[in-house]
Structure formats: C-alpha cells, structure tokens
Amino acid sequence: MKPNLVVVIGTRVRILTPAICDRDHQLVPRPDPDMHPLLTEAPVNDDCDCFPDLLADEDGFNSPFEDLGIYLNSPPTPTQNISEYERDNLAPYNRSDDLTPLNMDDSDSDDCPQPHDKCRSAIGAQSRTGEALTKDAMRCAPAVGEFIKTTRYSSVQRIEAMALDFLEQLSAALPSTKEEIEEFLSKRPKVSKKLELKLTDRRKRFDSGASGTRTQIFPRGTRASIIPFAQFFRIADLAHEAIVDGLPTTKRDLFYKDVQLFKKQVTVDKLVDDLAATINTERAHLNIVNKPRSRQAVKPAEIIFHLKRASPKGLICGIGLLIHTSVGDVIHVTESEGTLIPLAEDISTLSLPNDVNWVLIVEKEAVFQTLRQLGFVRHPFSQPGTGIMITGKGYPDLATRQFAKKLSDSLPPTVPIVALVDGDAYGIDIASVYKFGSVTLRHESHNLAAPRIECIGIWTSELALQARSMLRRELPERWKRELTYMLYMRHKAETEILCSVPRSLDEPHPLVRYLTDKISERIRALALEPTPSVLANYGVDEALLNEF
C-alpha cells in the first residue's frame, strides 16, 4: 500500500533517522520556549555520520523512503561528512563574489562608502533575523555579508528543519518491527500514528503577540488529506530551491510548476504566506517576488537590486522630498504630480525637508488629485512649512504601507499623520490597515503598521451640515440644485462629493476647509501633548519627557 505522497525535498537535505543511527543526537535547545516549534535550529552535530551510512548501500541510493516515492533531487555522495556537506550546500553564500556589491571592489570593508555605523545600525535595528534588510546592509561586504548569509541560511535551515521534522514523523509512523511489518502488509492495515504539520495560523493571535498555530493532520478522513502536505512541501521545496540557487521566482511561476497539484492560484498564494509566517520571514526572503526583472541566474546579492518594480500603486506628493533608490536613482517628489511610491527594499535613503508639518493619507485617488491640483501641500497651517500627501488608491499595497510606517517612525511627534477616509465601512477598514496592519500579513505588521496614524473620516453628519450651510449662501441656481440633489440622494459619505461640489473661485474649497480645520486641530493638539502612541513610536519615554 502506497500512500499517495510525493514529496520533493530540496537539493540538499540531511536526513537523520533515529531508527538507523544510534548516536545521541542533541538538538540545539530553543532559545525561546514560546517560539514556534519549527523555528528550532537544525541539529548541528558534526560528529554524526549516519548520513553516509544511510547512503552507503551498493545500489547507490536506497532510502527506506524510496518506496514511498520520496525523491531527492540529487543524492549527495556518501563520503562527505556533515560539516563539509553543509559547506557545499550553502556554498553560494560562502563565495565572496556573491557578496561583492556593485561598483565596488571586493572584500575590504573600509572601501564601503556607507559609514559602518550606519550599516550596523541598520542591522542592529532589526533584532531578529529575517526582517527587512535595508540597502545599506548590502553595500558593506563581508561583515555584513555574514549577516546576509545568516539570514538566508536560517530560512534555508528552517525549511529543511520542517522537512526533517516531517520525515521523522513519517519514519516513526512506518513499521519497523517484524510484527508491525506483517500487520502493515496484511489485508487491513491500521495506521496508528498520525502525521502532523504545524503551521502558523496567520489569523490567530494571542495576547502575548505570539501567533496561533493550525495543524494539518494525515490521515484525516480520506487519503486526499495528504494533498495539503504535498502542496505545502512542494512550495517549501520550490522556495528552498529559489533561495539556494538564487533564482527569484514568482507565485505565478510556482503555481505553473505543478498545476495539477495546486489546482488554484489562491492555494499557492496562501501557502507561500503561510510558509513565510511559519518560518517568520518575509516572502521576499524566500526569494518569491512579484516580477523579477530577469530570469537568468543572478547572484544572491544582485537579487535585491533587481527586485520588484512591478506596479507600485501608491502615490506621494510633497515639496522637497527626495527618495534615493537602491540602484542609484533619485526620485524628486513634487507637488505638481504624484509620484509612485517604490517598495521599501528599493529605497536606500529618504530625505525629508525639515519643515514637514503634516502628513495626509488619502483613501481615494480622486481626492488626492483634487487636493494636489489645489496646491494643498503648500498649506502652511499654523507655522511655515509644507506637508506630504500619500494615497494608496483604496486598499494600500505593501510599498505604501511600508512608506507610511517609515514616515511614522521618522517624523517628530509634533507632526500629525492623518488619514482621510470615507465614512463607510471600507474607509474605516482602509484606515485600520494603515494603522494596525492587515490580517493576512499580520506576521509582518511590525514592519507595516503605524498606530500613530489618526483617522479623520468624512462623516455623513458633518457633510450634511457643511452642504446645507453652503446652501444658504448666495450660489448660482445650478449649484444649489446640485447640492440639494446630493443631500437628498444621501449617498454614502464620500469625500468625492465634497470635491465635486462647485463653488466660486474665491471661496476656499469645502474639502480644503474641512481638512484645514481638522489638520490644524491635530497640529495644535500634538504641539501641546504628543499622544502616547506617537511617543512610543518615536522611542521617547514619556516619563523622561515630563522631567523637562
């Protein structure tokens, strides 16, 4: 009886079978007991050579798993011991030319143009591996390259650890004694042990901040319950391959690698995010990107340079704002037209003008354009200075959220960041995505959520009052009629309505007036007393502040 299981493991996997090896394998203890079980470090026992034992049979490769149809891409040669094997496995990362930044000579870190403290602080700011690497980290060669290697290495390790765990369960579930084998081959075999795959459930979150787990179990009902396992490990294998070989791949590619297994693109998307969440990395670190520029073999170092330029959605408008990208371009953000917001990974430096007074995040592009045409960014409010306007065009994409987070972290606490959303459910949802993060990318919300953002939605009651007060003024007939109809129709409160209301040229635009009131109120409030959330983001201790 063959279970319907095909698992393709990555090219180089260590297989430890306690049943065969009689050595004492010590697993490295978990640093944090609350950590997900699969985040354990892989065993680092260099003394074990059970692996060569396993593969030392005459017929070459004779794994007990072969009957089950587990295929290794290429069997490693038996004569290596573990440490060399490991070195070869991870050879791409050891090669120094991979770590040579562009335009740079190799290896001497003193030639790195970035000051080292900047590099280090970029690394130091991220306490855990697997977080977003700034461009700075890449410029500096080997010392930082170590870090990169470690990061990538740990992702690879973790995937392999998962596969190992699964194989261990599998081997434990298979019969080993004579009686068990006879029973196994009998007419009615009973599978006593179940195989479990623990994944991070991105939708569950405990109060401590740890994520819940969900478990896939085989067998469960029909034999088809192995398919989730197969799908997951196929994704894991492809991600493993992508990291090790340095070939970025896309979710679409992953799907087309095995359409029959995945059946739907959605499955692939979910599994990729699940894998990233379980391993506690970003999807980009699994080398699954949106649209790689080229499919030729590129060195891992170069991958980051060529990462996605695919359709960023968000727009930004401001005065005197400069975005330095990783490829060396400088994007000048102007007030006359919106600029697309690049991904945070592509941004090396962001230089903000000193006099940024406010930041406005707008839900709808139409409102953004209207405000831009009105020159709203030049509005000084209470003190001289300008503002920044961002729109995510509806639900914001990753780049916009990262950018908002960046601004939120960098701007002083006296600068309000407000979100103008419609007064309906979608508007509030969008504001919450900026502020708290989304459900599906919850494991990355430390990178993406900016609780400092405040919501100033357009509420129906305010809209009505505004419009009705406008009606009492002297307006041309047609305009009054427009306003009247708008009020009577009672459409969901949309900021567009305020934008489209006609008005005389010398009067301030109602939306501008509304925003002016709201933002200046926030500026005043923050000048008096920065809110705790703002302070926390900025890293200032409130107690310290009170001392002054």
Add this chain to the structure above:
Amino acid sequence: MFQRPLGIYRERDTTQHKTPPPRSLAYLRAIDCAEPHGDAVWGISWTAKDDSVISISADGTIKRWNSTSGQVMRTAPTHTLGLVSLSVAPDGRFALYNSVDGTTFLWDLEGGAIVGKHESYTRPGAEPSWSVSLNPKGRTYAATGGDFGEQRGILQSGRGKFGMRCSHSPDGSRVALSAESGQIVIFDLASSTLTSTYTSHAMAVRSLSWSPDSQLLLSASEDKRLILHDVRTTSPGRPGSGAVASLTGHSSWVLSSDISPDGRLALSGSADKTIKVWDLTARAAVSTIADTGEVWAVSWQPSSTAASSGAFVTGGEDGIVRWWKAAGTS
C-alpha cells in the same frame, strides 16, 4: 385618454381559500398634471379636503392640484431651495413642508397664506430639520435632523445618525423615526419615551407609512425591500423583531410608500422606475406599473368607495404629478 391596461385582471373564486390568493390588479393612468414642476417631485399627499393633491418639488415649489382636472389650484410662494418633506393634516387644513436648508413652512390651505415659518438652522447646537410630520391631533409637529431630533423636546436618540423620515401615527399617539443607518424608532408622545427600536433594515429607510389603525408600520428602504412591522407589540431592538412581513420585488431603492385607507393594500415607488401595489394580507405584489423616472412620492386617495382598489397619485423624477385609477373604475 385611455391607456393600455398595464396588468392582467383575472376573476378568481375566493370562496374556497382561507386567505384570498394574490390577485393581479390593473391600474391605468387617469390624468397627468397640467403644468409639471420644474424639477423632481419629492413629496406628495392626497388630501381629504376637496380631493386635492399637494406636491412639493426640488425646484422649491409647492402646488395644490385639482384631482379631477389636473389643474393647479394654488401655489405657495416659491422657495429658493428645494423642498424635501411634506406633511398634510388629515383634515386637509394645513400643510407643513420643509426645505433642504431646514426652513419649515406651515401653509394654511383654506386661507391660502403661509402662517408659519421656522428657520430650524438657527437653533443653536442642533441640526436643521430634514423630515417633518404634523401631529394629526394637535398643533405640534415632529422633525428629524442630523441629530435625529424632535422639535418638541430634543430627542437625542442617535449619535450622529441622520434622521431620514419621521411620521406621526394616525391616532397621534406615536411618532416613527427612521435613520440613514436603517434604524427605526417609535417614540411615544404621551410619555415622551422611546418605546421600540427596529433594526430590520441595514440601509437607509427612506419612507415610513402607518396603517390607518396605527398598528402596522411599513418601512421602505434602500435595501430594495419594504418591511411591515407590527408595532403593537413592544420588542427589544433585536434585528427582525417586530417585523412581520417583508415585501420584495423591487430591483432598486424603495423610495416611497403608502398604505391604503382600508389597510389592505400598500403602494411603493422605487428608484427602479416602477410603482408596485402590494396586497398586505397576501404579502405579495399585485401590480407593477412602469413609470418614466424614479418614483419619489406616492399617495393613496384618502377615502375610497371601491372595496379593494382605489386611486392614487405619484410624483417622480420628471416633475409630473400623475393620477392613477384602478381598471374598472371611473
């Protein structure tokens, strides 16, 4: 001016059925008004006095029509802004109407003069009125506004909810108010308390109509349904409680509703440009009439000599006041 029958009229034997099965009724266009309003008709009411019809329009005019000839009998001075709410006393003596900016007028229909004017936007701290309703019994009226408030004693029943419609019950004891959020509350005037809340709708309730015995309340909502509430029983604000029937069939917002004087038929006008007549006992539509634009206002003829069908008047987007009569009646 005879039109083609718009429905199919079939004889049915109702003696064997416990409840009469839904019939189909036909309605014909009787007459159109002589001079249409310049803009959409937003409120209409067939008064008991002189069988005349009052209509208000977005162009700021309020007109009184002779139902037989379709001619204008009287108009009040045109307001600069559109009129959004109309409430006529049952005896037809007064008409209360409100404009979009919150100016409320009381029109003496006998004398012909405006006898009252209230600029509700000057009320400190409160929103201007939106929908107004005359108390059938006395000289008071209720008005909704941005705060869902009431004219006599501010009833702050909503937090920032917009009060779309208010309507006194025919016996003058209660006022029903509906909000843009879909909530309907019943306010008891004697005790000045909220007696019930209904959350049967999740979208704005555009129209409320009482049955003549003040026991049923029909609400018309943007969720394309009309829901009949039994308002005799007090019920907590559980969704769906108090609702006894749901009339579906419109394909767009239901904008206006009215219950016939005998309490058996209901009338609804919708943004899908149709008018539907519903049989309330059978809870089904018995007639669908196509109109030229959104039907903003509908009103039954107050007293009807016919047993099961009567005449009604509608006003819509095109600004024309239309009278309809049942096929078979003169």
